[in-house]
Amino acid sequence: MDASGRLSTVSALLDLDEFEVVDLQQDRRVKQDVITVIPKLDVGLCPHCQQVCDKRNQARESRVMDLPMGGYRTELRVRAWQFHCVPCDKFFTPRFSAMVERAHATERLLARLAELIKHGDVANAARFFGIPEKTAEKWYYEYVQRNQKSLSDLKPTRSLGIDELSLKKSTGSSPA
Numbered sequence: 001m002d003a004s005g006r007l008s009t010v011s012a013l014l015d016l017d018e019f020e021v022v023d024l025q026q027d028r029r030v031k032q033d034v035i036t037v038i039p040k041l042d043v044g045l046c047p048h049c050q051q052v053c054d055k056r057n058q059a060r061e062s063r064v065m066d067l068p069m070g071g072y073r074t075e076l077r078v079r080a081w082q083f084h085c086v087p088c089d090k091f092f093t094p095r096f097s098a099m100v101e102r103a104h105a106t107e108r109l110l111a112r113l114a115e116l117i118k119h120g121d122v123a124n125a126a127r128f129f130g131i132p133e134k135t136a137e138k139w140y141y142e143y144v145q146r147n148q149k150s151l152s153d154l155k156p157t158r159s160l161g162i163d164e165l166s167l168k169k170s171t172g173s174s175p176a
Helices: 003-014 107-119 122-129 133-146 164-169
Strands: 019-027 032-039 056-069 072-085 090-092
Touching (some): 003 056, 019 072, 056 107, 107 122, 107 133
Parallel strands (some): 032 072
Antiparallel strands (some): 019 032, 056 072, 072 090
16 A cells, blocks of 8 residues: 555544544554644634634644554644734634644543543543543543533423332322
């Protein structure tokens, strides 16, 4: 398989709709993949004035942890453009739904981390992903807070402490 075929295969396996894979480096000694990805879109939506911008200022690179693949730790090197919005004269770097701001991790990694912590503990989940325990704890609490349901999402309480069989029997011990 040629290099472009290999990169498109890795891109399909990675399954990040907003990005395409442009480079892959494997370090077999430490069992780590470093995958360089770039956004598929080369325009950005200004968060200040909501205008579409195509004037690129500079490229920014960040390192982001993702779920392990094939027993290898996966680090994404995300190259994203910083745009200059001419109408409002502001600079911005677009946000991506798969990436968590200020966490250096993908949303799906944090979801899996939260699942492991829910069924185990922080120390074991951190060890599984090869991250410091304090980092795992911080990411977990931020993830839970970000994904909490608001009060408007909750349904009203219809009954409290009523036995379902008592409701069906109408024995007089439940309201009719």
